[in-house]
Amino acid sequence: AIDISVLRQKTGVITLDPGFANTGSCTSAITFMDGEQGILRYRGIPVQELAEKSTFVETAYLLINGDLPTRNQLSRFSELLNEHSLVHEDMHLFFNNFPRSAHPMGILSSMVNALRSFYPTLEGLTEKEEINITLTRLLSKVRTMAAMAYKMSRGHAVVYPRPNLSYCANFLNMMFDSPVKPYKMDEDLLRALNVFWILHADHEQNCSTAAVRLVGSARVNLYAAISAGIAALWGPLHGGANQKVIEMLEMIQENGGDATPFIKKAKDRNDPFRLMGFGHRVYKTYDPRAKIMKEMCDKVLRVLNLHDPLLDIAKKLEEVAVEDPYFKDHNLYPNVDFYSGIVLRAMGIPTNMFTVMFAIGRLPGWIAQWKEGASDPNWKLYRPRQIYIGRTDSRFVPIDERG
Ligand code: ACO
Numbered sequence: 001a002i003d004i005s006v007l008r009q010k011t012g013v014i015t016l017d018p019g020f021a022n023t024g025s026c027t028s029a030i031t032f033m034d035g036e037q038g039i040l041r042y043r044g045i046p047v048q049e050l051a052e053k054s055t056f057v058e059t060a061y062l063l064i065n066g067d068l069p070t071r072n073q074l075s076r077f078s079e080l081l082n083e084h085s086l087v088h089e090d091m092h093l094f095f096n097n098f099p100r101s102a103h104p105m106g107i108l109s110s111m112v113n114a115l116r117s118f119y120p121t122l123e124g125l126t127e128k129e130e131i132n133i134t135l136t137r138l139l140s141k142v143r144t145m146a147a148m149a150y151k152m153s154r155g156h157a158v159v160y161p162r163p164n165l166s167y168c169a170n171f172l173n174m175m176f177d178s179p180v181k182p183y184k185m186d187e188d189l190l191r192a193l194n195v196f197w198i199l200h201a202d203h204e205q206n207c208s209t210a211a212v213r214l215v216g217s218a219r220v221n222l223y224a225a226i227s228a229g230i231a232a233l234w235g236p237l238h239g240g241a242n243q244k245v246i247e248m249l250e251m252i253q254e255n256g257g258d259a260t261p262f263i264k265k266a267k268d269r270n271d272p273f274r275l276m277g278f279g280h281r282v283y284k285t286y287d288p289r290a291k292i293m294k295e296m297c298d299k300v301l302r303v304l305n306l307h308d309p310l311l312d313i314a315k316k317l318e319e320v321a322v323e324d325p326y327f328k329d330h331n332l333y334p335n336v337d338f339y340s341g342i343v344l345r346a347m348g349i350p351t352n353m354f355t356v357m358f359a360i361g362r363l364p365g366w367i368a369q370w371k372e373g374a375s376d377p378n379w380k381l382y383r384p385r386q387i388y389i390g391r392t393d394s395r396f397v398p399i400d401e402r403g
Helices: 005-011 047-053 056-065 071-083 091-097 104-118 127-153 167-176 187-200 207-217 222-233 241-254 260-267 288-303 309-323 325-329 336-347 351-374
Strands: 031-034 039-042
Touching: 039 047, 039 056, 039 288, 047 187, 047 288, 056 071, 056 167, 056 187, 056 351, 071 127, 091 104, 091 127, 104 127, 104 222, 104 351, 127 167, 127 222, 127 351, 167 187, 187 288, 187 336, 187 351, 207 222, 207 351, 222 351, 241 260, 241 309, 241 336, 241 351, 260 309, 288 309, 288 336, 309 325, 309 336, 336 351
Parallel strands: none
Antiparallel strands: 031 039
């Protein structure tokens, strides 16, 4: 039995809620989710509408500032993103010294933390101006650093951002342009990238966002808080799942394409294997983002005239799994990661960069959530309690007597 009476008397009752599944950690006006009906809205606007009509930069502005921008506000925001897109030349030295095999999420998390050393607080700015510069730097430079990390991992020269390209076009250009083969921008892929990032832009108090808020609540600088978010996102139960999905689909392909043994394995309680890209803490129905992503897979492959056998395997797996009583009873449906990797593959993004793509998309959400916390006059230090279940009657035994 757990005795919490003393704590109850002095500090109020402590509730135990593993994984905080039913604990609200803050109030927020940014993102609304209804996990039973599969609804997701940013600042009140359905994500489907944004995916259809908005751009990633416009959606980022909406999340961070609360309203859709006017034409002037949007062009000023885009201009600023362009102005801040270069990365300090000395940071190249960092990239050079990571082992070639380093995972890009590890590199990104370290580099984002390092940004504070390269871009310290500027004298004479108001707090608001300082925050605006920091968030613009982050949005712009993280994208540049991601492309740099890719180029350097291949031993290729870095491609610098170009002021005449949009945010998303610049990213694709920095990733794939080369002196021997200039990158040819494809409007459909560009649109797909916008939609991919819009769908990832925020998701209320998920693990990485909660990490950003928690670390931020200690009043660390925004770079450090975002770096913590990137580290949390790396995990295979969270953003790392998009890489794991493709690895799982490839494994199914190598085993002849039949998903049934994998489904059986996922149902086995004695086996830690799970179907990657399936299940969600909040959605107990189809993830609305996965639906858009699935449609986008079909569209992107069609316009590019590509056939990806992994998409056939994924669809077949979904068909079988959603009809299976185990998955039905556990409310397990595809989440955003299930189809996203196939879109990224079509763009030419290597598998180990998938979670980095998620991170760039999630940045506006992390920033908006941090900003919301920081502007709350009652922003309290996150400090959960525990229910202690260890020994209480131990004594110090001198080392000679311990056997
Ligand atoms: N495959 C098989 N069984 C599963 C899966 C899955 N993908 N997901 C959950 N379950 C089962 C669990 O085994 C458990 O079964 P039991 O109650 O019979 O023991 C039950 O469903 C509940 O699982 P929990 O882990 O307690 O549920 P939780 O809400 O913590 O899990 C999570 C959510 C972590 C996303 C989980 O569904 C999972 O591991 N999915 C695979 C990884 C993945 O796709 N992650 C991406 C999530 S979306 C995102 O972060 C962007």
